[in-house]
Structure formats: structure tokens, C-alpha cells
Amino acid sequence: MTTSLLRVDNLSVVFRRSGRPAVHAVDDVSLTVAAGRTLGLVGESGSGKTTVGRCVVGLQSPTDGDLFLDGRSLGHKRTRADHRLIQMVFQDPTSSLDPRQRVIDAVGEPLRVQQGAGRRLAREKAREMLREVGLTDALVDRFAHQLSGGQRQRVVIARTMILRPRLTVCDEPVSALDVSVQAQVVNLLAELQEQSGVGYLFIAHDLAVVRHIAHDVAVMHLGRVVESGPAEDVYNNPHHPYTLALMSAVLTTEPDGRGEQRIVLDGEMPSPSNPPEGCSFHTRCFRYEKLGRPGRCRQEVPASISLPKEQRHKVACHFPTEVSVNPSGRRTC
Ligand SMILES: Nc1ncnc2c1ncn2[C@@H]1O[C@H](COP(=O)(O)OP(=O)(O)O)[C@@H](O)[C@H]1O
Ligand SMILES: [Mg+2]
Structure with missing residues (x-):
């Protein structure tokens, strides 16, 4: 390794x-x-x-x-x-x-301060x-x-x-x-x-x-990494609802193959001085709502788990979605 x-x-x-x-x-x-x-x-x-x-x-x-x-x-x-x-x-x-400071001196300064270089050498390198x-x-x-x-x-x-x-x-x-x-x-x-x-x-x-x-991406929500892995996998096959929501600012979605839909998050990010119990994303999560508000999301902090097909792709969600991106750049859930 x-x-x-x-x-x-x-x-x-x-x-x-x-x-x-x-x-x-x-x-x-x-x-x-x-x-x-x-x-x-x-x-x-x-x-x-x-x-x-x-x-x-x-x-x-x-x-x-x-x-x-x-x-x-x-x-x-x-x-x-x-x-x-x-x-x-x-x-x-x-x-x-x-x-x-002039540009040349600003750029040469770290050499002088950190490495004791003289003014002339620092300017030349700068x-x-x-x-x-x-x-x-x-x-x-x-x-x-x-x-x-x-x-x-x-x-x-x-x-x-x-x-x-x-x-x-x-x-x-x-x-x-x-x-x-x-x-x-x-x-x-x-x-x-x-x-x-x-x-x-x-x-x-x-x-x-x-x-x-x-080359790799880690997605953070309220102090925690909720999804991470090789960039290709995270972009083409996002599993965490928060990643999907962030991506919908970039791409449009077609959850049911009907029209385009942008995922809008419920409210602002909760305060890090009073984070929600369980999964810190559940208060804004459209999947939590869709699944009938499972108690697990409110009670248990989801562990970061590797996906079976790509061990380096990890997701911290009790109910991760699988989403694929078709060649047109549109995604289907
Ligand atoms: N020195 C500090 N004292 C108190 N709270 C802080 C301090 N620095 C950052 N925070 C708080 O920590 C949280 C994360 O901040 P930050 O790391 O700047 O987030 P980001 O870079 O993702 O915007 C925020 O709620 C911010 O207000
Ligand atoms: Mg910042």
C-alpha cells in the first residue's frame, strides 16, 4: 500500500x-x-x-x-x-x-524569511x-x-x-x-x-x-464528511442525498423521467452549536421525508460505509440512493 x-x-x-x-x-x-x-x-x-x-x-x-x-x-x-x-x-x-510591497518582493519574501535567501537571489527566483x-x-x-x-x-x-x-x-x-x-x-x-x-x-x-x-472528492455537511471517493464515482454515481442536492445546482435532474427538477434543500444548514441528533442532514433531507421519516435517521449517526463495487467510494447515509448519470449529463434516480 x-x-x-x-x-x-x-x-x-x-x-x-x-x-x-x-x-x-x-x-x-x-x-x-x-x-x-x-x-x-x-x-x-x-x-x-x-x-x-x-x-x-x-x-x-x-x-x-x-x-x-x-x-x-x-x-x-x-x-x-x-x-x-x-x-x-x-x-x-x-x-x-x-x-x-511590489509584486516581485511579495513573491520573493518567503524565500528570504523561510530560507534566508538574499534580496538578489529572491528577486531572481521570484x-x-x-x-x-x-x-x-x-x-x-x-x-x-x-x-x-x-x-x-x-x-x-x-x-x-x-x-x-x-x-x-x-x-x-x-x-x-x-x-x-x-x-x-x-x-x-x-x-x-x-x-x-x-x-x-x-x-x-x-x-x-x-x-x-x-481526482478525489469529499463532501462535507455540518462538520462531517457525508460522501467521499474517486471524483468520477462521486460525480457519476452519487449516493448521499446531500451530494445530489449540491449536484442539482450543477445539473438538472429527472427523478421520474418526467421533466427537469432541481432538488431544493429544506432550510439552511442547522447550527453547528446545536446539531440535530442522529444523521445531521435528516432535518433537510428529501429522502427522509419520502421514506416516511424513519426513526433511524433521527436516532443513529450513520457510519461511513464503503460501497460494494468501489471500496474507496464511501457514503454516510442509512438509506443511500443509487443514481446514474446518462451520457447527456442528465441523471435518473
Ligand atoms: N474561531 C472560531 N470561533 C468560533 N466559531 C468558529 C471559528 N471559526 C469557525 N467557526 C465556526 O465553525 C463553523 C465552520 O466554519 P468554517 O470552517 O469556516 O466553514 P466553511 O469554511 O465550510 O464555511 C462555522 O459555524 C463557523 O462559524
Ligand atoms: Mg471557508
């Missing part, structure tokens, strides 16, 4: 603040990222994705659980090398950049890196505010990749960008992965964004 680049075992994060109920932001999450591959971590806002990402880069301490890089425990104290090997790209490129991310030499002396959103995110990516990380957490890296440039930035990330072999934990609230970059 090959060792995963990143392994997260039973990660939980509870935020406790005096006088307020505890927030169960991440609840027993396990996932892996293979070397040079991309795991898409998808779910609505507030499902705990950023908190998982922050634990992976060491910005947040887990309440419980373990993290491993190349099979080695990351423990509580990270080394300088760990910080170089695991980087993070945030959603908003503007707040990731110092407005007083210039090379900026070309790799598709920014011309004409832009290197500009300040962040003189760039477009897409160019700014390219600068942030250059600043991250210059350290040659093994793993990068990309936290909604294109959500703040115009739709027209989102694909370009996703393609850039894919190219950089091919060249450098970096692994990505790619966070998105939308399954469509990760479709073209993710």
Missing part, C-alpha cells in the same frame, strides 16, 4: 467560548490526499471546510484526531520544514498581499516563478492594487509555490474572482501540479468548481 501524502484521521474541532454554546465545527473527519493529486473538499458555507484546512497547515489546533504528512505525524509542534512543505492559498488575494504563473515581466514592479483580481491571485499562487511545497491547501481560491477568470486560475493550479507534483486540498462550496481539477 502506498503512503498518502496527507492523512487526516478522525479530526474534530470544537470552538468553546465562555457564555456561548460550543461550536462543533469539524466532527470526526478522515481524509487523504495522494502525492501529486487533488482532493476536492466541498460543502456549503459553514460546513467546516476552512477549519479542516487551517488544521492541515497548522493554523488551528485540533480538539481531537491526528494528521500525517508522508506517514509522519505532524504532532502539536510543527517544524520550520513542515511549514514550508504545507502551504495555503486563501480566497481573497487582496488580503493575502501587503499593499506596500521573476522565474512569476513567469511560471503566467505574469509578464512588465508586472513585476507593480503593487497589488494595480493588478486585476486574477493577476493578484496568480501572485499569491507564485508566492506559495516558490517554496516548492509538497501540499497546498487552496481555500476557495477562485470564489472571489470573475467567472471568466476562474477557469484560468484553476487550469494554472493544475499545470503547476503537473510540473511540480504538489498535492492539493482544494476547498470549494460548489461541486462544479472542483470538477475539472479533483
